Amino acid sequence: MTHSLLLLPGDGIGPEVMAETRRVLAWFTQNRNLAFAVEEDLVGGIAYETHGTPAPDAMMAKALAADAVLFGAVGGPRWDKLPFRDKPEQGLLRLRKDLGLFANLRPALCFEALKDASTLKPEIVAGLDILIVRELTGGVYFGEPRGIETLADGSRRGVDTQVYTSGEIRRIARVAFELARLRGRRVASAEKSNVMHTSVLWREEVQALHDAEFPDVQLTHILADNCAMQLVRNLRQFDVIVTDNLFGDLLSDEAAQLTGSIGMLPSASLGARDAAGRQPALYEPIHGSAPDIAGQGLANPIAGLLSFAMCLRYSFGRAEDAALLERAVERVLAEGYRTADIAQPGMTKLGTAAMTSAILKALDKLAA
Ligand code: NAD
Numbered sequence: 001m002t003h004s005l006l007l008l009p010g011d012g013i014g015p016e017v018m019a020e021t022r023r024v025l026a027w028f029t030q031n032r033n034l035a036f037a038v039e040e041d042l043v044g045g046i047a048y049e050t051h052g053t054p055a056p057d058a059m060m061a062k063a064l065a066a067d068a069v070l071f072g073a074v075g076g077p078r079w080d081k082l083p084f085r086d087k088p089e090q091g092l093l094r095l096r097k098d099l100g101l102f103a104n105l106r107p108a109l110c111f112e113a114l115k116d117a118s119t120l121k122p123e124i125v126a127g128l129d130i131l132i133v134r135e136l137t138g139g140v141y142f143g144e145p146r147g148i149e150t151l152a153d154g155s156r157r158g159v160d161t162q163v164y165t166s167g168e169i170r171r172i173a174r175v176a177f178e179l180a181r182l183r184g185r186r187v188a189s190a191e192k193s194n195v196m197h198t199s200v201l202w203r204e205e206v207q208a209l210h211d212a213e214f215p216d217v218q219l220t221h222i223l224a225d226n227c228a229m230q231l232v233r234n235l236r237q238f239d240v241i242v243t244d245n246l247f248g249d250l251l252s253d254e255a256a257q258l259t260g261s262i263g264m265l266p267s268a269s270l271g272a273r274d275a276a277g278r279q280p281a282l283y284e285p286i287h288g289s290a291p292d293i294a295g296q297g298l299a300n301p302i303a304g305l306l307s308f309a310m311c312l313r314y315s316f317g318r319a320e321d322a323a324l325l326e327r328a329v330e331r332v333l334a335e336g337y338r339t340a341d342i343a344q345p346g347m348t349k350l351g352t353a354a355m356t357s358a359i360l361k362a363l364d365k366l367a368a
Helices: 016-029 045-051 058-064 089-098 112-117 166-182 197-213 226-235 243-256 302-314 319-334 352-367
Strands: 001-009 036-040 068-075 104-111 129-135 144-148 158-162 188-191 220-224 240-243 266-271 281-285
Touching: 001 016, 001 058, 016 036, 016 068, 016 243, 016 302, 016 319, 016 352, 045 266, 058 112, 068 089, 068 240, 104 166, 112 302, 112 319, 129 166, 129 243, 166 188, 166 197, 188 197, 188 226, 188 243, 197 220, 220 226, 226 243, 240 243, 243 266, 266 302, 281 302, 302 319, 302 352, 319 352
Parallel strands: 001 036, 001 068, 068 281, 129 240, 188 220, 188 240
Antiparallel strands: 104 129, 104 266, 144 158, 266 281
């Protein structure tokens, strides 16, 4: 069976990291009986410069047709002054919207070899294994009305609207409960029901779905600000955290930092499965285009590679191959190889391509 993949490297370190994913993809093609039909296209700032839009229709058509999309990163100071609709980030937002990617899965895992690299004490972060499930297509990033207007007195007013329907809340909560059943059977639902109406609705709908269909999963409700605090205080209390688009954006970045580097963290965004079983999916490292290190061969490729591992697991049903890639990463870290962002005294510092070469070697050994 051939899996169709669309690669969208994007801007900044996106293309550098995607080039490494291609090498690992080739390894799996050669060694693990996997066949990919790979296409590549432009998105973000580079697409704006080439086609006048960060999300060209032709690219979107390819994304809709593919079994999965691997995304690099978009954005950079070159495009900061563009009007909102032309900004590189619109490329990613359109992909999320048009593919209906409502569920964003962000694992925060601490590799044993990196527990000393965290800003938290090793005994607090050791064994960290949290999955944050963030609602991705609703809430304040999309709600109408939105915009900036000039008022009669000449002053200006900016408006964003936080809006959720019960259907949107239930479908993301369902994803969280189903994933919790494959893990520790615990879900914490984070919102601000003390001050926001959408959050009151969120809490009621999550509880109702739990009571009706998932009584075997332990559900707790937590205020999002307290959740942010608990993530640096007592994070092992969490298994799956489900939350809305805005709070999820913040909480998942915070959880990311606990593992030592943003260069280590993958993510998956999934849509609704159709009658034929096809599920739109986009996989991307959570880091941005890192303009400060772009073009220097310094970027950590691991977040991109672990995103490909998630793709193997969730889109292609190849959990064993995903675990093999994750073990190869673990092994290379345990052997003391580090990119600059996770460098530690006494360890061997590698650039982007050399880190991938070490992971490929580890794959060879593990598969032998
Ligand atoms: P960033 O994630 O690009 O960088 C934050 C810091 O982390 C930088 O110091 C960077 O060097 C470092 N870093 C990030 N990825 C790394 C890696 N793989 N290896 C080593 N170090 C790494 O976030 P930012 O600086 O806030 O944003 C830069 C640009 O990226 C902006 O234009 C922003 O809009 C965009 N952005 C895009 C996405 C995306 O495409 N999904 C996400 C976040 C930010």
